[in-house]
Amino acid sequence: MYDPEEQAFIKKNTYSDIPLTVKDISGKESNWCAGCGDFGILAAYKNVVVKLHNEDGVPLENFVAVGGIGCSAKTPEWLAKSPSAGNMGLYGCHTLHGRDLSVASGLKMTNPNLIVVAFGGDGNTLAIGMSEFMHTCRRNHNITIVIFNNQVYGLTKGQASPTAHKDLVTGSTPRGVRDQPVDPIQLAIVAGATFVARGFSKNRKELEELLLAAIRHNGCSVVDVITPCVTYHREEGGKIRDTAIYGWWDEHIAPIKDIWGDAKQRVEKESAAGPDYDVTDKLHALAVAHEGAEGGRWPLGLFYHVIGVPTAEEVVGIAERQPDGTLKIHAPAHANISVQDNLPYYRQLAEALRYKP
Amino acid sequence: MFAFCGRGGDGSLTTANTLAGIGKLLGVCPHGQRGVESNIKTEPTELWLRLASVPIACTSGLLDVLVAFDQSAIEDEEGEGRTLPITQMRDGGVLIYDSSPRLLYPNMKHELNRAAADAILREKKILVFGIPMAQEIMRRFGANAYVTRNAVAIGVIAELFCLPEKACRAQLAREHKGGTRLEWNIAAYEFGRQFTREQEWKLPGVSFPESAGILEECQLTLGGNAIGLGALVAGCRNYVGYPITPASEVLEYMAENMPSPGVVVIARSQDPSPEEVAFLDRIQQTSGVLIQEMSELMAINQLQGAAIAGARAMTATSGPGFSLMQEGLSAGGIGEIPLVVVLSQRGGPGTGLPTRTGQEDLLFSIFGSHGEFPKIVISPKDLKEAFLFAVEMFNIAERYQTPAILLTEQAVAQGLFCSRAFPLDQIAIDRGKLLTQEELDSLCASGTPYKRYEITEDGISRRTIPGMRGGQHLATTNEHDEFGSAIETIKNRLAMTHKRMRKFEVAAKDRRLPQPRVFGSKDARFGFITYGFPTNATCEAAAHLEEQGTPTAVLQLRTLWPFPEQAVRAFLRGKDTCFVVEQNYTKQLRRIIEMEVVGPRSRKIKSILRYDGRPITPEDVLEQVVKGGLN
Ligand SMILES: Cc1ncc(C[n+]2csc(CCOP(=O)(O)OP(=O)(O)O)c2C)c(N)n1
Ligand code: SF4
Ligand SMILES: [Mg+2]
Numbered sequence: 001m002y003d004p005e006e007q008a009f010i011k012k013n014t015y016s017d018i019p020l021t022v023k024d025i026s027g028k029e030s031n032w033c034a035g036c037g038d039f040g041i042l043a044a045y046k047n048v049v050v051k052l053h054n055e056d057g058v059p060l061e062n063f064v065a066v067g068g069i070g071c072s073a074k075t076p077e078w079l080a081k082s083p084s085a086g087n088m089g090l091y092g093c094h095t096l097h098g099r100d101l102s103v104a105s106g107l108k109m110t111n112p113n114l115i116v117v118a119f120g121g122d123g124n125t126l127a128i129g130m131s132e133f134m135h136t137c138r139r140n141h142n143i144t145i146v147i148f149n150n151q152v153y154g155l156t157k158g159q160a161s162p163t164a165h166k167d168l169v170t171g172s173t174p175r176g177v178r179d180q181p182v183d184p185i186q187l188a189i190v191a192g193a194t195f196v197a198r199g200f201s202k203n204r205k206e207l208e209e210l211l212l213a214a215i216r217h218n219g220c221s222v223v224d225v226i227t228p229c230v231t232y233h234r235e236e237g238g239k240i241r242d243t244a245i246y247g248w249w250d251e252h253i254a255p256i257k258d259i260w261g262d263a264k265q266r267v268e269k270e271s272a273a274g275p276d277y278d279v280t281d282k283l284h285a286l287a288v289a290h291e292g293a294e295g296g297r298w299p300l301g302l303f304y305h306v307i308g309v310p311t312a313e314e315v316v317g318i319a320e321r322q323p324d325g326t327l328k329i330h331a332p333a334h335a336n337i338s339v340q341d342n343l344p345y346y347r348q349l350a351e352a353l354r355y356k357p
Numbered sequence: 358m359f360a361f362c363g364r365g366g367d368g369s370l371t372t373a374n375t376l377a378g379i380g381k382l383l384g385v386c387p388h389g390q391r392g393v394e395s396n397i398k399t400e401p402t403e404l405w406l407r408l409a410s411v412p413i414a415c416t417s418g419l420l421d422v423l424v425a426f427d428q429s430a431i432e433d434e435e436g437e438g439r440t441l442p443i444t445q446m447r448d449g450g451v452l453i454y455d456s457s458p459r460l461l462y463p464n465m466k467h468e469l470n471r472a473a474a475d476a477i478l479r480e481k482k483i484l485v486f487g488i489p490m491a492q493e494i495m496r497r498f499g500a501n502a503y504v505t506r507n508a509v510a511i512g513v514i515a516e517l518f519c520l521p522e523k524a525c526r527a528q529l530a531r532e533h534k535g536g537t538r539l540e541w542n543i544a545a546y547e548f549g550r551q552f553t554r555e556q557e558w559k560l561p562g563v564s565f566p567e568s569a570g571i572l573e574e575c576q577l578t579l580g581g582n583a584i585g586l587g588a589l590v591a592g593c594r595n596y597v598g599y600p601i602t603p604a605s606e607v608l609e610y611m612a613e614n615m616p617s618p619g620v621v622v623i624a625r626s627q628d629p630s631p632e633e634v635a636f637l638d639r640i641q642q643t644s645g646v647l648i649q650e651m652s653e654l655m656a657i658n659q660l661q662g663a664a665i666a667g668a669r670a671m672t673a674t675s676g677p678g679f680s681l682m683q684e685g686l687s688a689g690g691i692g693e694i695p696l697v698v699v700l701s702q703r704g705g706p707g708t709g710l711p712t713r714t715g716q717e718d719l720l721f722s723i724f725g726s727h728g729e730f731p732k733i734v735i736s737p738k739d740l741k742e743a744f745l746f747a748v749e750m751f752n753i754a755e756r757y758q759t760p761a762i763l764l765t766e767q768a769v770a771q772g773l774f775c776s777r778a779f780p781l782d783q784i785a786i787d788r789g790k791l792l793t794q795e796e797l798d799s800l801c802a803s804g805t806p807y808k809r810y811e812i813t814e815d816g817i818s819r820r821t822i823p824g825m826r827g828g829q830h831l832a833t834t835n836e837h838d839e840f841g842s843a844i845e846t847i848k849n850r851l852a853m854t855h856k857r858m859r860k861f862e863v864a865a866k867d868r869r870l871p872q873p874r875v876f877g878s879k880d881a882r883f884g885f886i887t888y889g890f891p892t893n894a895t896c897e898a899a900a901h902l903e904e905q906g907t908p909t910a911v912l913q914l915r916t917l918w919p920f921p922e923q924a925v926r927a928f929l930r931g932k933d934t935c936f937v938v939e940q941n942y943t944k945q946l947r948r949i950i951e952m953e954v955v956g957p958r959s960r961k962i963k964s965i966l967r968y969d970g971r972p973i974t975p976e977d978v979l980e981q982v983v984k985g986g987l988n
Contacts, residue, residue, distance in 0.1 A: 028842060064823045066662075069834075074843075080831040081840055083806065091823040093665060094833040094843070096688050099658035102650075106662020107823065109646055110595050110670070114823050132658075135651045316646045317618035330618045332645040333668040333822065337592025339784045342616075342643050344636060346590050346781050349614055353578040353586060355381050357374045357389070357773050 020053040020060060022046045027082040027089055030074070035243045037227030038072050038148060040201030044208045045075070045117070045146075049090070051212060052115070063115045064107055065092040068100035068129060070121035071155045072148030072227070098129030101136040104143050105312070110333040112313045115215060116143040122161040123153045126182050130162075133184075137191035137220050139312040142319070144214045144221040145193075147184050150229035158232030165296070170232065184224045185289040189282060189304050194219035196285065196304040200253060201227040202246065203300070210302065219311050226253060226298060256288055256301040263291035279305045358417045360442045361404040361510070363426030365394060368507035372424065373404035375511050375528055377773060381577055382524040384568025386412045389773035390972050395602070395711040401429035403442055405972075410569040412775040414739040414893035418976030419447040421563045422517075424510045425454040426490075431474035440971070443474050448481045451560050453513050455506060456487030486558050488513060493548055498541050505541040512549020517558060518565040574778045580743045580769035581606025581673075583779075584699055587747025588671050589614060590784050593697070594645025595663040595670035597656045599678060602711050603767040604701040607673035608649070615647045616640045653678035657685030657696070664694045665832050667791070667822030669751050673699035676718055677708065683726045686760045688834040690730025693810065693818070693857070695754035695761070695789075699747075702766040704970040713970030714767035716889060716940040720948070722764050723918045729854070731757060731861035734918040735871050736764040738892040740774035742915070746871060748784055753870065756789035757860045758820060764917065766940070768890040768972040787869075790819045794826065801827040808839040812852055816859030864919050871915035873924040881908035884928060885965075887938040888914040888946060891973045895938045898978035914946070922953045929954065929961065936986050938965045940973055944987075963987060 025046055032038050045065075052058045065080075067073035074094070081089025095103045104118040125133050125147050136145065151164040159172035163184070167176035188196045195217040199207035207225065214221035228245045235248050260277045266287040278284050285304035292299040313319035320328040339346070359376065361369040370391065377387035388407045394400035405416040423430055423442050431443040431452075443452070454469050471478065471485060478485060490506040498505075508529065515525045529546060533539040576583070585607050588596070596611035598604070618641050626633065645668070650656040656672045663670035674682065679700050689696040702718045704710030722734050733753050737743040746763055754761035792800070800807060800819075809830035811818040818839075821828025831841030836853060838844045864870060877884075877899045885895045892913045899909040912928040914921055929935060937947040944964045951957050963986030967973040981987075 059826070061824055061826045061829060076831060077833075077843055080842060081806075081829045082842055083840065089829040091829050092831040092833075092841075093662070093692075094831055094835055094841075095661065096658065096684055096834055099654065099661075099685070099688075102655045102658035103662040103665070106595075106597070106659035106664075106670075107666045108662075109648065109659070110663040110666040110668035111822075111824060114666070131651055132655060135655070316648075318644065318646055320618055330641060330644040332594035333663070333666040333824075335592070335594045335616075335644055335668070336639075336642045337594065337669065337786065339590060339592075339781070339786060341639060342590075343781065345616060345640060345643070346586075349586055349589065350576065350779055350781055353576050353582055355378065356578040356582055357377060 020050050022050055024088045025049055025060075025079055025090055027078050027080045027085050027087055030078045032071060033231045033241065035230040035241070036071070037150065037201035037229070038075070040204055040207065041146065041148065041225050041227060042075055042078055044204055044211055046079070047208050048211045048215065052215060056216070058115055060088060061091065062113055063090045063117070065090050066100045066104045066107070066116060066118045067092070067094050068118075068120040068124035069095075069097035069155070070124045070148070070153070072121040073100065073119055073124055075119040098124050098127070098132060100124065101129060101132035101145065105136055105139070105141045108141055108143050108313060109316070109318070111331040112142065112319045112329050113331060117146060117215065118143060119146050120148065121154065122147060122149045122151065122163040122184075126162045126184055134187065134191045137188050137193035137222065140192055140194055140220045140309055142218055142220065142311040142313055144211070144223065146211070147222065147224045148227045149184065149224050150227050150233055152229050152232045154229050154232055169234070183289060183293045184222065185303055186286060186293070188222040189285050189289070192220070193222045194306050194309045195221035197222070197302045198224045198226070198298065198300050200249070200300055201225055206300070213302070217305065218307070219309055252297055253300050254292070254297045256299045256303065259288050259292050259295070259297065259299045262295070263288040266291065279303065358420050359406040359408070359422045359424070360420050360430070361406070361424045361426070362430035362442050363402055364429065365400055365402045367402065367426040368504060369402050369404045369426060371532075372507040372510055373406045375508070375532060376514060377406055378528040378531065379511075379515070379520060379524050380408045381572060382528055383520070383565070384570060384572045385410065385566045386572060386575065386775040387577070387773060388413050388416065388775065390416050390768060391712070391771055392971060393712050401439065408566050410566045411571070412575065412777070414774055415890070415897060416972060416974055418445050418974035420445050421447060421450050422514065423450065423452050425452060425469060426507065427455070428469050428473070431471065443477055446481055446483055449483070449562055450481070451484040451486060451517070452478070453486045453488065453510055455490040457489045457492035484560070486513065486556070488549065488552050490545070494541065494545050497544065502541045505538070505545045508542040508545035509549040512546040513553050513558070515546070516550045516553035517560045520565060572775070575775050576740060576779055577775045578740065578773070579606055580737070580740055580765065580772055580774060581701070582610045583740045583743040584673070584747040584763065584765070584770070585610030585614065586779070587744040588751070590781060591748040591751040592669040592786055593671045593751065594643070595648070595668045596645070596672070597648045597650050597659045597663070597670065598672050598674065599650050599653050599656050601675045601678050603703055603770045604673040604675050604678070604699060606770055607699060612647050615645045616643050617646065618644045653681035654685070657682040657698070660696055661685060661689060661692070661694055664696055665822065671697040671699065673701060675701050675703050676705045679718065679721070679725070686732070687726040687728050687730065689760045690726065690728065690732065690857070691836070692832050692834055693758040694832065695758050697750045697754045697761055697763070699763045699765065701770040702764070710970040712767065714890065714940065714972050715968060715970060716766055716891070716945070717968070719764065719917065719939075719941070719945040722762050730857055731759045731864065732918060733757060733759065733761045733864055733870070733916070734764050735761070735916045736889045737769060737915070738889055738913060739769065739776060741776040741779065743769060744779045749871060752785075752787040755791065756787055756817070757864055758789065758817060759860060764889070766890050772890070772972070790817055792819050792821050792825070792828065797821060797825055797828050809841050810837060810839045810853070810856070812839060812856050815863045816856045817863070861919060873915060873921045874913045875910055875928065876913065877903060877910040878908040879910060880931065881910040882931065882933045883907055884910040884912065884932045884935045885938055886912045886914065886925065886928065886935060886946070886950065888917060891938045891940060894973045894975045895978055897975040898982070901975065901979060902982070920949055920953045925950055925954045932961060934963065935961050936963050936965045936982065938973070938978060940967050942966065942968045
């Protein structure tokens with residue numbers, strides 16, 4: 001959960017009492033295609049920021065939205081300060097294709113007070129940025145990774161992404177996709193993320209809840225969001241700019257509880273937790289994700305959530321667990337680097353180089 | 358001048374370090390270079406060690422003593438075309454070799470056969486001292502003691518040069534902290550001494566350098582460590598790197614010495630004294646993190662995040678990793694992010710010569726990366742500059758909010774150098790136009806909205822970091838307006854391009870960037886231009902020419918980009934001939950001089966090159982001067 005000590009610290013230092021509204025953070029108008037699922041994610045995230053600010057007391061200036069490259073990854077652009085919108089805006093980084101998670105972890109590892117949320121497409125995060133994805137999960141950086149899953153490369157005009165299902169015809173796969181699709185949920189769980197969920201951009205309420213919980217979670221959160229690309233994701237007989245793709249998605253998703261019925265047979269023997277789905281049980285989570293992937297129906301909801309696993313920031317000591325359970329932050333970005341103040345340490349180091357072959 | 362040769366794992370490096378350490382105890386300044394193959398064991402290894410009264414920063418191509426642990430020093434058995442150390446001996450030098458009969462373990466193939474070099478030994482009148490190093494040690498202590506045979510060589514050298522017992526034993530004790538290892542090493546050393554006495558070996562014509570009494574205030578270490586210390590003193594509190602030779606020294610130095618809260622927890626003793634508490638508290642307030650990243654792609658981008666967050670952050674790499682970082686550097690160019698990257702050059706292309714030196718990436722460091730943006734490249738020649746320039750890198754990167762590259766090479770990063778103590782208390786930190794919260798508050802109160810990429814006269818905009826109230830902006834890799842918002846209008850594109858490139862014009866006039874240095878006779882008609890490590894050998898060659906009656910000047914370029922065009926022009930004025938000394942085939946520095954100063958067909962300019970992966974020596978320079986250099 002979002003750390004109370006950290007929260008109090010932030011509140012004391014910078015919290016402004018003026019309640020935030022969605023308008024305060026709405027920047028220039030997005031250039032997404034009408035009907036694109038990404039709108040739903042942006043809207044949900046704005047509500048989440050308002051909630052975190054007004055309820056948890058997170059100062060506006062502590063949010064950093066990081067994007068890779070892609071239609072989806074432009075999200076930070078629409079949240080940034082813009083004179084035409086007259087908003088306050090969020091800090092943001094529009095980075096490189098697939099490299100957003102490294103930028104995000106760089107921000108978090110040098111200033112753990114920041115609320116870092118990374119936005120990237122399935123191509124961005126699961127193709128070119130796969131290494132970043134796996135290692136960010138593995139180290140359990142306390143950041144939130146939002147994957148915009150639309151099975152295609154939107155920005156480059158409609159090639160297959162690594163989540164594209166078998167036989168999907170796209171610009172780069174005229175005879176259909178041959179490769180196995182990747183399942184970000186299973187990957188995230190195996191890699192070591194400690195909060196793993198899937199939402200649907202159309203189900204705004206549920207998505208908001210998932211995003212809010214993901215950000216409040218102290219650890220690496222992955223939220224895979226199904227977000228239809230109405231322009232380039234075409235199933236057989238589909239037309240350009242076709243919102244009918246929403247209907248196709250509706251047939252290919254289901255709440256976790258619906259799939260659990262079949263999936264639980266997979267874990268019955270191994271699991272001690274009984275017949276109820278348990279979000280802290282890795283095997284349950286993997287079983288349901290696997291069942292969904294095999295059956296061509298993507299489970300929606302919270303798959304996996306464990307607390308108390310040390311984050312990357314705790315492991316290196318910049319977020320230091322105190323005996324009372326709270327975290328003490330030593331942000332390298334705010335380290336005292338005055339030469340004068342550190343001279344005794346530097347002298348010691350120079351002394352050690354009197355002879356060090 | 359000493360060389361130690363064997364297979365990897367034979368202990369050539371240990372022997373060189375032991376002798377360097379003894380030299381240090383006797384107040385003598387060592388300089389060492391590694392010529393090791395890119396593997397851990399079994400390939401020919403050469404270690405070069407030069408000892409002198411005053412700090413020197415290059416090896417000499419004329420060996421006084423060659424220690425051979427196996428045949429590789431005197432014979433190119435596999436026909437690799439190596440320059441054999443034996444051919445680099447001065448007349449009347451001494452070859453000390455392990456004369457043990459065919460060894461059982463572990464390099465049995467490499468029994469030394471001096472007959473292979475008979476002609477050269479005779480021609481150069483080399484004194485040949487064979488001593489059964491391994492045989493004797495294994496006879497006394499068993500096969501496991503084989504690894505201590507190199508201490509026998511120390512004993513021989515100690516006896517030949519009349520080195521005091523105390524210093525030799527103290528150094529051995531320092532390296533082998535007690536136990537049988539120390540016992541065996543001491544025995545090996547004693548055997549070396551005793552055998553030398555019994556054989557009545559003498560070494561006429563060379564003596565051990567005298568102490569000039571300056572070593573007490575000296576730093577004596579590898580260039581890579583000095584870069585690491587410089588970075589820490591500059592306030593680097595986030596090091597991100599992926600291991601690669603010859604940049605791993607920096608990574609490992611930072612790993613060991615980055616102040617960290619974790620260390621404080623471990624270090625706090627049960628009943629700490631007030632001074633200890635104060636010291637540890639100070640460390641805690643200056644804590645940083647070291648991250649061994651999973652690739653150079655991740656390293657350079659993690660660096661972006663750290664720099665955007667306001668930390669002073671750095672990465673170090675070599676050619677292959679630097680190639681992977683190009684997109685990230687370019688992103689730092691347009692995003693105006695202060696990225697500090699150390700590029701420690703090795704022989705390329707591809708994997709090339711991973712452990713050997715070269716200067717093949719000068720043009721790459723300047724012109725690499727897609728798109729156009731200001732980039733600053735500076736290069737140190739030795740230990741002290743490595744330290745000072747590492748500090749300066751951070752000031753430059755933050756002053757100009759753009760990528761800054763410390764261009765160095767294996768011979769500096771892994772070379773052992775001696776230099777006067779680092780001037781720690783003279784270090785200044787300049788964070789450029791980074792705003793404080795108070796400054797930002799008063800800016801916001803005045804009603805002007807904060808613009809991260811504000812167009813200014815010098816091209817540099819005021820910078821804020823996440824967490825600062827009112828400083829919100831988008832740090833971006835897209836072309837953008839003053840707020841950071843993506844925009845593609847012609848007017849904006851031109852304004853932003855001009856803004857970024859203005860920073861470069863300002864930097865070109867910035868006297869705080871390392872300025873070129875002239876050594877030797879200012880009005881000489883004969884000169885050299887060089888940068889980085891070859892400066893040391895070139896200066897020594899120049900001094901030799903002066904001694905022989907040819908006034909000579911050397912121009913060392915220390916900031917390479919923006920190119921110090923005026924200094925080069927001034928230097929060339931009045932010169933009849935000027936040699937450009939560099940370690941690559943394509944004459945990269947010379948090409949820049951031609952491009953920026955003299956044009957392509959200047960007859961004045963000649964090249965002196967060495968591109969076989971080995972550090973250039975004064976003898977190389979002199980030899981090529983005699984031949985007239987390359988056109
Ligand atoms: C290094 C690099 N390679 C390729 C591209 C071109 N490119 C831009 S976006 C993109 C794919 C976008 O797909 P996805 O990440 O799924 O995002 P979407 O547009 O679908 O939201 C590609 C290949 C790039 N910008 N950088
Ligand atoms: S191309 Fe697809 S993903 Fe991109 S904005 Fe249009 S609908 Fe959305
Ligand atoms: Mg996509």
